[in-house]
Amino acid sequence: MKTVSVNTPSKTYPVEIGQGLLEQAGHKICQLHCKNVMVVTDSHVAPLYGQKVLDCLKAAGLEVSQFVFPAGEGSKCAETLLALLNEMAACHFTRSDAVVALGGGVVGDLAGLAASLYMRGMKLVQLPTTLLSAVDSSVGGKTAIDLPAGKNLVGTFYQPDLVLCDIDTLTSLPAAEIANGQAEVIKYAFLKDASILELLHERASLEDMIARCVAIKRDVVCADERESGLRQLLNFGHTFAHSIEQNSGYTIPHGSAVAVGMVLITRAAVKKGLCDASCLKTLLQVLDECHLPVSTEYSPDALFATVLSDKKRAADSITLVVPRKIGLCELQKVSLEDARTFLQLGMTGESV
Ligand SMILES: NC(=O)c1ccc[n+]([C@@H]2O[C@H](COP(=O)([O-])OP(=O)(O)OC[C@H]3O[C@@H](n4cnc5c(N)ncnc54)[C@H](O)[C@@H]3O)[C@@H](O)[C@H]2O)c1
Ligand SMILES: [Zn+2]
Known part of the structure; x- marks a missing residue:
């Protein structure tokens, strides 16, 4: 496993890259001192890795909810964002709880924006599952949704607290x-x-x-x-x-x-x-x-x-x-x- 430490003016966090990291997500996320976590993922990734992540978070003693939306850029929109925020409110999330983004850049951008907005900011963990999100979108703190007028027109700068890049997930990626x-x-x-x-x-x-x-x-x-x-x-x-x-x-x-x-x-x-x-x-x-x-x-x-x-x-x-x-x-x-x-x-x- 390799760790890259990111020290931005707003936050310091590790990016861990290696095999078998999804199985370790539970105890690593517990170290962020949160109780409730919302796993945000899309309809392609949920059946592949959703259960594994839910199980290991629960085994670590966390209260876990899941939000799944249809895969694709079309879901990176205001409607999905609002539905996610409403779901977090319905589950009584607080600022010390965490959003866990399990997926590619679409999931990461949308979940990151929700984490930055809900109660003006809660904890955020990125679990990138595409090569693009591993090398690019999961690190650096840009979050966004698209508007009909253009891509990424609404967003924030909001760094995650932890990035776990499990390279085993990349084996299921289409060419x-x-x-x-x-x-x-x-x-x-x-x-x-x-x-x-x-x-x-x-x-x-x-x-x-x-x-x-x-x-x-x-x-x-x-x-x-x-x-x-x-x-x-x-x-x-x-x-x-x-x-x-x-x-x-x-x-x-x-x-x-x-x-x-x-x-x-x-x-x-x-x-x-x-x-x-x-x-x-x-x-x-x-x-x-x-x-x-x-x-x-x-x-x-x-x-x-x-x-x-x-x-x-x-x-x-x-x-x-x-x-x-x-x-x-x-x-x-x-x-x-x-x-x-x-x-x-x-x-x-x-x-x-
Ligand atoms: N925030 C940033 O700094 C930043 C940087 C670059 C790109 N982006 C954004 O990232 C998005 C593109 O990200 P992307 O290329 O990861 O797209 P994506 O999230 O749409 O993922 C691509 C496809 O792969 C599927 N998928 C994801 N992981 C999989 C896996 N392990 N196995 C099988 N299928 C899997 C997804 O369901 C989707 O169908 C764009 O919205 C772009 O604007 C953001
Ligand atoms: Zn790019």
Whole structure:
């Protein structure tokens, strides 16, 4: 087992990564001094791991309730959030009780938001069961639901008290969900540590790979918990990815969109002389090995139109995350016109 300690200005907590951690969740959660716990999970994860978690929490002497909602991004909405909050009130939860998020990023974001809102904040434990939630969404404290007007428009910064990542749960993930998470792993490799790429397909290195990604996210989040600067680095590939997702009406999975987004910004960086062509070559190769896409059918104009509606953009500029080499990216605040140029350079021609 590996432990990454996260020390943000608002909270310090451990992220434990290893095998058999669901079975140990009971006594580890008891150490948070709570009495009642609400296990929040979705309709795919509940039949796989719900009972195991309920049993071990009960065996540890905790009072346990369960809230299950239909799997999928569509459930990350105000209706599910309110239903969960009402359920907690019906069970007489107090601020010292805990929400346990068992599932992927959808469960984690929704349960995290509920934990931050109920009585202005209760305890929160993340039990991530997708590769994406293991390396990304369960750590760092961003919570959210979607509005009809857009994704993640309502949310809070609220760090968990404990994250237990049981890598045994990843064995039941469909291949497409593994690829989704691998796109984020590749993102971390490009941000800080090229050697992570060597671990991508090594089952024996899964624990190590997740721990190294979490440590990178930890370092960035601890330096900038509320995304006023450095934390934007985690958006490598994401600005253009969000446009691709939006253009597809969210039918293209996030990981696939991020894969293409990383290719576009890296190809543009190569053409602008900001990074070496070998960087793009490696990126295309690793994405291909993970069966992730490397190009998009949308036009630069269609994508740029949605870049303009990016919630992270300022009035007349946008911050792009530009690769300089594998393991080093930098923030570049550019005018909207320059952002359009980046996009066009990234899309024109498959070669460099
Ligand atoms: N808070 C953050 O910092 C942050 C970061 C990145 C993404 N996100 C959010 O995370 C969400 C995406 O997360 P995700 O990719 O984990 O999606 P998800 O939670 O929808 O999970 C993907 C699918 O896998 C299923 N599943 C989960 N665990 C499983 C398992 N062990 N075995 C079999 N099936 C399993 C789920 O039921 C779902 O159908 C998005 O809503 C995104 O906005 C948040
Ligand atoms: Zn992402």
